[in-house]
Each structure stands twice: as structure tokens, then as C-alpha cells.
Amino acid sequence: MPGGTILVVDDEADVREAIRETLEYDGYMAVEAANGLEALQYLRNHPAPCLVLLDLMMPVMSGFDFLHEVSRDATLRSISILIVSAAAKA
């Protein structure tokens, strides 16, 4: 369903950029966050995106901590989150 907003959460700027360009090429609107905290701040101040692509290993706030925060927040709990991680044993 092209046209929706997708939040890309990854600490590697190059990864975020590559994902964003791919999504935009397919007609999505991509928003970037460098860690869990930035992602959380975005979600609390903007309309809910249709999907969150979440990396796990990140500085400041990891993907795990982000998931924990989201699960405690009733307004965020229904957001779809797709975990995208390179960690072999995440």
C-alpha cells in the first residue's frame, strides 16, 4: 500500500539511507531514527507510521529497550514493528 510512512531505526546512517532510498523508490515515505530513543521521541510527537523497521544493536537505546518502552505505552502498542537485525543471535 504505497504512500504510507515507515520509520527506519538503525544506528548506521548508511544503512538507514539505503533503506530509505529503497522505500522511497517504492513510493513510501521514510523517516529515520538513529536509535531507540530518537524513534520513541518521533512516535510520541507524530502520527503513527504504518510500520517500524527496527535494528536491535544500537547505542543510547537499543532495539530491545525500545520494544520494552513501546509495550508499556498503550498509545504505541498497536504499531507494527519489523525487526531487521544483523546480530546473528539477537
Place this chain on the structure above:
Amino acid sequence: MRRRHVRPPRGREDDHVYYKEENAIGPLWKGRRFPASACISGWAIQNRQPVAIEDVYADPRVPCEAYEPTFVKSLLMIPIRPTDPVGAIGAHWATKHRATPLEQELLQAVADAAATAVQNAELWSARARVEDELRRHARATETLLSVGNALASELEQEKLVQVITDEATKLCGAEFGAFFFNVINERGESYTLYTISGVPREKFAKFPLPRNTALFGPTFRGEGVVRLTDVTKDPRYGKNPPYHGMPNGHLPVCSYLAVPVKSRGGRTLGGLFFGHSREGMFTEEHERLTVGLAGQAAIALDNAGLYKELRESEERYRSLVAATTNVVWTTDASGAFVVPQPSWEAFTGQPWEEHRGFGWVDALHADDRPCVQAAWNKAVSDGALYESHGRVRHAPSQGYHHFEAKGVATRNTDGSIRGWIGTLVDVDARERAEEARRRVQVQMETIASNATLGLFMLDARQCLTFVNPAGERIMGFSFAECHGRPLHDVIHHTRPDGTPYPMEDCPIDRALPELSQMQGEDVFVRRDGSFYPVAFTASPIVEGGRPVGTVIEVRDITEEKRAEKALRDAIRARDVFLSIASHELRTPLTPLTLQLQGLVRMLQRDGESLESQTIVDKVTKAAKQVTHLDRLVKGLLDVSRLTEDRLVLEVEAVDLSQLVADALERLRPDIEPSGCQVSTEIAAGVVGMCDRLRLDQVVTNLVTNALKYGRGKPVLVALQADAERAVLSVQDHGIGVSVEDRRRIFGRFERAVSDRNYSGFGLGLWISRQVVEAMGGKIDLESQLGVGSTFRVELPLKPRGPQT
């Protein structure tokens, strides 16, 4: 005048008189006894003088009550033998009468005659007694003498005892007598050796032997003679079960005499027992004689015992000589065999023709001849003890046997040497055993001294009896310092946590009581109180089924433990590295793949309409990831090279100030996103000899770290120099490094914080240190957890060899 004769009583009855003959006073007084003070005769005897009483009722000396029932009115009383009165003779008148001098003289004459008669009678009976005594003495002496002779000549103990018993029985007039040896078997019962005299032995054969009863005991204990008029009336008689007296069928015993027989050494050899069926048969005299005989019997028995021992020892000697395989030899004064030596011949196989004279020398081993001959010549010259040893031909084994020879000179009355007598003892077995023992000991010592294992031996009390040099090295104490002390108390008294280690808990010391081998690892204590890990095996030593000690093998495993830990750490670090590496290598791969996939999709979807700028963009971004990958791979190669010591430096003059500035400029794209304000204090124109690319790598690593762990706080990069060295410092105000982590972070694959939040191989600081040290410099760190870190690199401006 009526007469009467009174006798002074004897013994305890001294105070009394009794009337012996009386023809006037009548039956009234005859046989009566009066206290001496109650009659005039008593007075005359006591006062040893005649007394004439005119009126018994008027004289104050007369106790008149005694005379009241009689007719007596007056009396005259003369003592018989006044010097030693035996009585008195008196005349009594029924009417009052004063004795005339004639009457007195007459009665005195009668008294004197009586005295003489008494005297004669006494003398006669005394002589008869003496004669009787002499006769008996002569007989007893005769008996004792003959018995003594018989005893002295008799050395056979059994016969001797029979002679003693026979003679003693005769001597004391007993119906039967017996001698019982005082021999007690291991159950405390009397031994069966005894002799009987006077009756056939069979009369007593079915009775048990006299035991240590109340009656017999004193005799067997040598306490003295027991002589009884009637044994059955003695309080000691019949006190012991089962018979409580004589068993049925025993010959009747009334008179009883028992005399102990004691040796010169004071030991009671046995007892002589005598019996008689009538009472009172054994007199003091019998006792005395029997005691005398017992004394002689004791001496004879002692002699017989000595003789028996001598005879046995002679027999032993003869059998020993007969059984010996050794040689007894005799020579003349010069040492020549002058008569055949059968034992020599039997031992060496040399017949008489060969061993006669000095032929015996040929039987000696050639190597030993000079030594033996020297010993022989010396003995012959000074006449002293001959002693030598060597090897001599041994016919039974057809080889040579080790021997020890000894000889002494036999001398003529003038002191000159007549010849020699000696022995030659085969000590071959002993010598071989000794040799074998020496060999084993040398082997054991060689093993113990060269073993790298510590070997300890403890006795049954866990005290140290042996330790080899390796053991001394391991524990750091010499054997002398702990010999005889419990080893546990020396090296195992404290646990690594400082608490005392009781010996009971120690597995090493339990090996002996539990009789099982213990193996394991433990921690011992050094002299200075420090601890060291060891591996041990403690084995109990059992000799003849009895635990006698422990042998302990100990290996100091400090180095093994260290290596083991290093290996474990290396494996852990490698695993961590692999996990980080896979993440790090995948990080550029993700955007690379996405960029290339995006490009492929664009080309497929839009084809020729795609702007070339878009393609360039995509490819440039992909190329950037390839560069990143390349850098990572180069880092891995560096590690591999540094590990294998293949780092080659390309040293040249480098403007360090410029190098630092360039590096910071290149890192600008990283600085901005980190949020850190980077300031510099860089001295201009610092030039040093170093590898430009490697140093750039170090600066890049340190600054990247400061940005990565700096929490967005200011970072200061400084460079100073003096004539000899340059100092580069990178200071951040970030998370800092704990004291424990400071050493570790310069290790390979090490990072102070978990990999969750920080990317990177963890190789930077390790590579930096290797590089700096290769260039002769050093790198260190000042840091406080939560406050920040300052890395400081000191480099010599002129190259030296790498610091070691």
C-alpha cells in the same frame, strides 16, 4: 610330828604351791594348790629360810584361814635347797608346841638329804637329755652329710629330687613325703613335676596337684615353714573347692610339715611336704633338720640346672658345628696347613694335596690374594687378631664366594705362637644382597634426584621422612627444615581464603588412614605465605598389612594454570571477536547490498530513462561501503600480521603536527554526528622519524575512540615535543575506563564495555599499542569511570629499537 613336802610350782604358776605328800593333814589338802602367800610353806620357799610357828593363830606371818579347817596349831617349815628352792618340808603339831633345836636340826637334815636327792635326780635327767640330744645330732649330721654327698654328686635333676625327698622323709620320720616343683604353666596351674617318697607313686596319681591354696600357697611363695600338729584343725585347711580338704581316698594326714626350697637367687624352686597319720609327729628338731636339707637341696638343684644348661649348650654347639657350611681352620705358627682341613676341602674343593702348606692361597680369587696375604702377614708378625675378606673358590657353585675370615693365635706356655685357629664365613649371599641393595638405592636416588615431580615420604604420623630436590624446590623449604615435622603443618596449613586447613580435612593426609590413593589439585602455602596450585597423588605405604606411611607426588601447576587461563581467555576473546567481526563485516554489507539491489531494480524498472546521476549516486554509495569493508579487512590483516610479528615499519621523517591535523580533517564527517566538540593544542613543526601510515592509524584510532565513548562531550587533541620525544594526548569526558579494565583494553579483541551499544572490532587500542611500541614509544591511559579518559602516546623523535 607330821611331815609334808611341798614343791614350788613352775612357770606361770610361780605364785602357787601344791602338796605333793602329806600324811597328817589328810585328804583335805592333798593335791590342793595354794597361792604362795596363803600358806607357811609358800612363805618358807619365797623367803628361802626355815620358819618355826608356835601358834598359827597368833603369828602375823600366818594367813590363819588356811589352817582353820585343820588340826594344825604349831609348825616347823624348812625350804629344800634354799639357793634354788625346789620345795619345802614341814612338821606340824596339833597342840601348841615350840620346835626344839633338835627337832629343827633333824628336819634340816631331812631337808638337806632331800635337796641332795633332787640335785642328783636333776643331774641324771640332764645328762640323759644331753646324751639323747648328742645322739640325735650325730644322726642328723650324718644324714645331712650323706644326703649332701649324694646331692652333690647327683646332677640329674630327676634323680636328685628323688634322693632329696627320700632322705628328708626319713629324716623327719614322716609316713610319706613329696617334692613339688614350683612351676606354673601359662594357665597359672602347677606343673606336673613331683616325686613321692614313703608310699608308691600310684597312691597319689589320681589326685590333682597341690595348688596355690591357702594351705600350700605360703610354701610355694617361699614364705616360711608350715608345721602343724593336726592339719585338719588349721584355719587354712579345707578352704578351697572342689574338695575343701583332702580328696576322698587320700592317705590320712594329721601331722603336717611343709618347707620351701629356695635357690641362691631367692627363687622358690618348690616345696617339700611331709605327712603323718598321727598328730604331733613333727617336732621343732624335725623342722630344723628339714630346713637344713632343703638348703642343700636348693644348692644341688641349682647345680643340676646349670649342668643341664651346660649340657644343652654343648649339644647346641655340636649341632651348630655339624650343621655349619662355613670353614673352621687351623694352621701352624707360619700360617701353613699342616693337617688336612676337611671343612676347607668341602668348601673350596681343594683336596689335601692342594691345600696343604700354603696351597690355600691358590683357592683365593687372584685379585684378592695380595690383600688377604697382607692381612695374614700382619697378623703373623704382631700375633694379633687376623681379619680379612675377599673371594674364595666355592666348590658347590663352581664359582667364587665372598668370605670373611677371622683367626686367633694359640700360644705355648712361654707365650710364643703355637698356631692359629680361625673361621671362614660365607658372606656371599649377604654381599650380593648388599650389592643389589646398593644398586637399587643408586637407582632410587637417581630417579628421586632427577625427577621433576616433587616426591615426599611421610611416616605413620604424617611427618616428613624424605623429600627429593624437586620437592624442596617446589615447597621452598629444605629437608633439614622440615624433617620429622608433619608436612601438612609446613606447606598446607592455610587455605587460600586465609582460614586454617585442619589436617583431618586434607585429602593428602587421608590417604593413609583410608588406605586409598588420593589424587587431585590443591593449593599449598609458600614460606612467605603466598599460595601456589599443585597437582598431587598421595599413595599409602603398607608393609605387612600395616599402614606405615604415605608417598606423595607433587607437581607445581602454577604455569599450567596460567597457560590454561591464558588459553581460556584467548578462546573467549576469539569467540567475542568472531561475533563482533561478523556484525562489523555485515554492517557495510547491508547498505552495499541494498544500494546494489536498488540500482538493479531501477535499471530493470526505468531502463534507459534513468538519469546517469542517479546511477552514479548509487554506485558511489555502494563503493563507500566497499571502502569501509576494505578498511575492516585491512584491520584484520594487521592483527594477523602483528600476531605473527610481521609488522614492517617504513620509517621516514614525518611532520607530526601536520599528520595530526590531516587526520582530524579526515575525521570531520565522524566528528559532527558524535556531538563532540574537538579542540586542539598542537605544537607546530614537530618532526620525528616514524611510519607515517601506522602513526596515522594510531591517531585515527584514539580520536575515533574519544568520539565513540565521549558522550558528546568536548575532546582535546594535543601534541607537544621536546628535543627527544613527542607526546600526543587525546582527552575525552566520556564514560571512562575502570581501573580493572585499564590493562585489559590494550589486549586483542578487548573492549571495556559490552558490545551491545558500541560497534568496532575491539582491535584499535591493541593495534595502536603494538605500533607505538614497535616505533620505540609507549602508550598509556589516565582515566576515571564516568569522568573521562586521556590516552597519551609518547614517541621518540629519533628511532630506537622497539621497546621491550
